[in-house]
Amino acid sequence: MLIDAVKGIKAEKALEIGCGCGLISLVLSRNCTEVFAIDICKQACVNTLENLKSNNVNRIIHIVNGDLTTAFRKGSRFDLIASNPPYLPVENSVEEDVSWAAGENNSLSKRLLEEVFPHLSENGIMLLVQSSLSDLSSLKRFVEEKGFTIEEVSIKEFFFEKIIVFKISKPSLV
Numbered sequence: 001m002l003i004d005a006v007k008g009i010k011a012e013k014a015l016e017i018g019c020g021c022g023l024i025s026l027v028l029s030r031n032c033t034e035v036f037a038i039d040i041c042k043q044a045c046v047n048t049l050e051n052l053k054s055n056n057v058n059r060i061i062h063i064v065n066g067d068l069t070t071a072f073r074k075g076s077r078f079d080l081i082a083s084n085p086p087y088l089p090v091e092n093s094v095e096e097d098v099s100w101a102a103g104e105n106n107s108l109s110k111r112l113l114e115e116v117f118p119h120l121s122e123n124g125i126m127l128l129v130q131s132s133l134s135d136l137s138s139l140k141r142f143v144e145e146k147g148f149t150i151e152e153v154s155i156k157e158f159f160f161e162k163i164i165v166f167k168i169s170k171p172s173l174v
Helices: 002-006 023-028 042-054 107-119 138-147
Strands: 011-017 030-038 059-066 079-083 120-131 149-157 162-169
Touching: 002 023, 002 079, 002 120, 002 149, 002 162, 011 023, 011 107, 023 030, 023 042, 023 079, 023 138, 030 042, 030 079, 042 059, 059 107, 107 120, 107 138
Parallel strands: 011 030, 011 079, 030 059, 079 120
Antiparallel strands: 120 162, 149 162
16 A cells, blocks of 8 residues: 555655565656655664665665664655554553564554654655554644644555555645
8 A cells, every 4th residue: 555655656755664674765756856764673784785786776865774764864855754663552562562562552552653753845745554453543642733744645444454555735725
C-alpha cells in the first residue's frame, strides 16, 4: 500500500523511517533527487544496503542507523516522509516484538509524528501506515492539534482490521 502511495510522488528530499529492507526507498529513488533511509535496527540498514546495491541505485540513497529522526540536524527538511511503523496497540516487552508493538495508545506513532513535524518542508507531506486496531481518532486529533491535516489515501480491509495509509500535511492557505 505504501509503495502505491509513494510511486508517483516527485520530491527533492525524501525520507523513509523504518526502512526494513529498503523497498520503499528503492521506489522513492525513481522520482526523488535525494533519499534517506533510516532504521533503528542495524541489520535492517544492512539489508537495505544490499537490496539497493543489487538494484544499482545506492548512489542517491543515504542509509542511516538511528531512531526516528534523531540522526538529523534540527533544520533538516524533507518534502516527503514515508513510514510503515509498528502500529499494533500493545506495549513493547520481552514477549512483544518492537518491530510491531506500538504502545497501547499509539505512543510510538505519536512520538514519530512529534519528531517528524519539524522536519517537513513547507509543502511537505508524510505518508503513514496505521491499523484500525489502534486508536485512530486519538491519532487524528493529535495531528490536528499540532496544526496539520490528515486524510486517508488508501484502505485495505481484512477480516479483523483495516490497514490505512494517511497523508499528513500542513493546511494549504488557498
